Amino acid sequence: MEDAIVLVNFGGPRNKGEIRSFLTELLCDPDVIRTNLPPFAQNLLFKRIAAKRSKTIVHEYAKMGDKSPIFETTEALASHLAKTLDLPVLTFHRYLPSTHKQSLAAMDACNAQKLCVLPLFPQFSYATTGSIARLFAKKLNPNTLQKLNWIRSYHAHSAFIDAFTAHIQNFLNDQAIPEEKATLFFSPHGVPTSFICSGDPYKQECETSYKKIMELFPKASSLLAYQSKFGPEEWIRPYTDEVCENITDHVKKDQTVVFIPLTFTSDHIETLVEVEDLYLPVIRNQGLNAIRCPAFNLSTSWQEAVVNILKTSPRTTNALLVRDKSIRCPGKC
The missing domain is CATH 3.40.50.1400 (Rossmann fold)
Incomplete structure (x- = not known):
């Protein structure tokens, strides 16, 4: 090294x-x-x-x-x-x-x-x-x-995938949420579609991380959408805010929606404010439980x-x- x-x-x-x-x-x-x-x-x-x-x-x-x-x-x-x-x-x-x-x-x-x-x-x-x-x-x-x-x-490194899996499982255990009652809502930061069309691999790498993690949660449901869009340009879809507005189309009433910060290793405004203030209340107002899993931060x-x-x-x-x-x-x- x-x-x-x-x-x-x-x-x-x-x-x-x-x-x-x-x-x-x-x-x-x-x-x-x-x-x-x-x-x-x-x-x-x-x-x-x-x-x-x-x-x-x-x-x-x-x-x-x-x-x-x-x-x-x-x-x-x-x-x-x-x-x-x-x-x-x-x-x-x-x-x-x-x-x-x-x-x-x-x-x-x-x-x-x-x-x-x-x-x-x-x-x-x-x-x-x-x-x-x-x-x-x-x-x-x-x-x-x-x-x-x-x-x-x-994004596909076994150490990253294993750590993320353990992080999610520990959170579910702490919150007493059985895996089969969880809908893991992965919400990475979005980017304009034009970035991807220009050769940026970001969307593909997000999807790879998502799929590898979900392979280890076979009993849980899941969603993947992209947050933090700004400006008039088209961004990669689906948009997190739109999925939240129609969450009952995707999630059963007895499920708990758990927001997962797929691309954020540290908590900051996109997780602590955007998710907490803009997304969770929209889901809860439709009669569903919703909670945010923290980012890794300084976890062991x-x-x-x-x-x-x-x-x-x-x-x-x-x-x-x-x-x-x-x-x-x-x-x-």
Whole structure:
């Protein structure tokens, strides 16, 4: 294994003062928001949108103590891995721009011969892992780039599947929900359909993870839908909100709907607020029980799985993870 590790994650505001910069960095990312506008025009437009949006979203962060827990969870996982593996473990938070200078400098200053980069996104997308690879290509010293060994994804890795299965089973046991009375509602973050048409494997990898996990729950029912859609563009279907609105078409009255965070290894606004406030009440109002299974966060099964994934996963280069902007959706989706 390499002699240093870099954990990369989405990042989230650590206080109210970082909400606007977080949204600006996210919405101005050309791998997340893809338009035909020149870069300067796109940045100008979405900086204004971020400024407006930050004023309305602040109350959602207030429900989480005016911050997202994802930063602290990522840092705690890094600390655990450093002790367990006796290796330097660095971190990078994609949408926390105030941390970038220090994080990139630490990577450039690291005297390791090779650095293993582990994205805390189990399923690969050019909008998540690929975005970080593009930023690294732009910001890191070329010598550092050559030292990066990426774990591209681990959506089908046995350690990930086994850990997720154990995590769900432990939750069902804690809630006294028999498997045959559970409908496991897997709700990964969605992406525009045009991303998939342009060659992004995200949807396929989500479906693979879902199928492998459900093979180990033969008595449970299940659903798969995609959440967090925004904007007018078509996104991959089915949509979580629409499935929730018609949940009685899919679930028997004696079942408990258990939301499963398939693509989220850390809880943050999409799970703690979106699922809790937008989806669960809609299901409950139709006379069904509904509950949210937490993300892995710092669970023992996840920490052990990460060590296994680090030790056994194939590696790839930074360059192979950066989206080719010339490949566009043919417009048939």
